[in-house]
Structures are given as C-alpha cells and as structure tokens.
Amino acid sequence: xxxxxxxxxxEKEKAFMAQLPYGFTPFSGITMxxxxxxxxxxxxxxxxFYPIDEDLLLYRDMALALGAPPNSHMLxxxxxxxxxxxxxxxxxxxxxxxxxxxxxxxWPQLPAPGSVATDGTKLDSxxxxxxxxxxxxxxRRNMHVDVHEPICISDGRFRADLTLRKGAVSRYIEVxxxxxxxxxxxxKDERTWLARLDQRLAFYRAQKIEPVLIWLDMxxxxxxxxxxxxxxxxxxxxRGA
Numbered sequence: 001x002x003x004x005x006x007x008x009x010x011e012k013e014k015a016f017m018a019q020l021p022y023g024f025t026p027f028s029g030i031t032m033x034x035x036x037x038x039x040x041x042x043x044x045x046x047x048x049f050y051p052i053d054e055d056l057l058l059y060r061d062m063a064l065a066l067g068a069p070p071n072s073h074m075l076x077x078x079x080x081x082x083x084x085x086x087x088x089x090x091x092x093x094x095x096x097x098x099x100x101x102x103x104x105x106x107w108p109q110l111p112a113p114g115s116v117a118t119d120g121t122k123l124d125s126x127x128x129x130x131x132x133x134x135x136x137x138x139x140r141r142n143m144h145v146d147v148h149e150p151i152c153i154s155d156g157r158f159r160a161d162l163t164l165r166k167g168a169v170s171r172y173i174e175v176x177x178x179x180x181x182x183x184x185x186x187x188k189d190e191r192t193w194l195a196r197l198d199q200r201l202a203f204y205r206a207q208k209i210e211p212v213l214i215w216l217d218m219x220x221x222x223x224x225x226x227x228x229x230x231x232x233x234x235x236x237x238x239r240g241a
Contacts, residue, residue: 065222077220127177134229166240172211180217
C-alpha cells in the first residue's frame with residue numbers, strides 16, 4: 001500500500017508551499033520521507049508524497065462521520081485502507097498538511113482540522129474535540145458537558161477530560177489519545193501520557209468512581225463511538241431525572 005504515495009516534482013512542492021494554509025509550517029527534519037543528497041552537498045532534499053484519490057475519500061468520509069478530520073494516529077486502526085495515510089502522516093508535518101490542504105480544496109464544506117470545537121471550545125486534543133462535539137449534539141435539556149473539571153471537588157489534583165452532567169449525576173470520561181485499547185505505545189511521549197492516565201485511574205478507584213475510557217482505536221469506528229455517546233447521554237438523562 002505504501003508505494004501509492006507519489007513523489008512530487010520540485011515545481012509542485014514550490015507551488016504547494018506557496019499555498020500552505022496559515023498556521024502550517026514546513027517540516028525541516030530528516031524523516032523516513034527525506035532523501036539525502038550526496039553529490040558534494042550535505043543538504044537534504046525532501047521527498048514529497050501525495051495522497052491518492054482513495055486516501056482523500058477515506059479522509060473525507062472519516063471527517064464527516066467524526067465531525068472533525070481524523071489524524072493519522074486514528075487511521076492506524078483502520079487496517080489496509082488507512083495505511084497509505086498513516087505512512088504520509090508519519091513522514092512529517094508538511095506531508096500531513098498537504099493531505100489536509102488537498103481535501104479542504106476538494107471539499108470546502110469539511111470541518112476544520114484541529115482541537116477547537118465548532119462552538120469555539122478549546123480542547124487539549126483532536127480526540128477530545130470529537131467526543132465533546134458528539135456529546136454536545138446529543139445532550140438533553142439541562143445536561144452539560146464540562147471540560148477538565150476536577151474529579152473530586154475536595155481534591156483538585158486530578159481533572160477528567162470530559163464530564164457529562166445532569167443535576168447530581170455525572171459520568172466522567174477519559175479520552176485516551178496516546179494509544180489503542182491494547183495499551184501499546186510507540187514512543188516516550190505516548191508512554192508518558194499513558195502513565196499520567198494510570199495515575200488518574202488510580203485516583204478514580206480511590207474515589208470509587210468508574211470512568212468511561214475512550215481509546216484511540218474507537219475513533220476508527222465512528223458509528224460505534226456515536227452509539228457509546230448515545231448510551232452515556234441516555235444513562236445520565238435517566239438517572240439525573
């Protein structure tokens with residue numbers, strides 16, 4: 001599947017960089033998508049990869065189903081269909097920005113990428129944004145979706161990613177963006193984030209609270225993720241009545 005990523009000519013690369021949306025910056029490191037020049041120069045020549053039509057269609061469908069464009073980490077759990085996009089995403093910031101730019105030009109109605117929800121709420125991550133938006137659309141009258149509120153009022157050391165609340169009833173939600181439900185991490189940052197989650201989970205257990213965990217692999221199945229959010233809203237609505 002990886003061979004579908006197509007190198008671009010220097011002219012195409014120059015034209016793309018001239019159109020790069022505000023907020024995106026060129027990726028300058030040497031990665032798996034970078035080729036070193038050897039003819040009397042120590043500089044590096046970026047090897048540019050473009051998504052094929054099937055990649056862009058998958059990106060579009062996922063963006064519409066999730067309510068926000070996916071990142072390449074979510075697509076790791078989609079099997080062969082997502083492998084080319086995963087390769088492009090792991091090749092550098094510039095390469096993934098190209099996917100976003102090309103999809104945005106083809107389908108201008110797609111939601112904007114990033115961690116800011118459609119109502120302007122700033123979340124810590126794209127996965128948090130997606131779950132927040134789903135719950136905000138589904139919530140019932142007098143129901144609230146809190147962001148980063150303390151798990152225990154008397155002890156503010158730990159905060160839930162999201163809290164679905166109605167009256168005295170609350171469901172605490174942890175959105176795990178560092179790994180899937182298999183808890184397999186791939187680098188130091190992901191291991192650090194998972195360790196922080198485990199600290200919060202220990203705190204939940206001490207308070208006799210069972211949070212809802214939404215792992216990264218769940219975002220590869222938008223319909224099932226939405227069903228989970230529906231169940232959470234129904235539960236809070238029933239118990240908070």
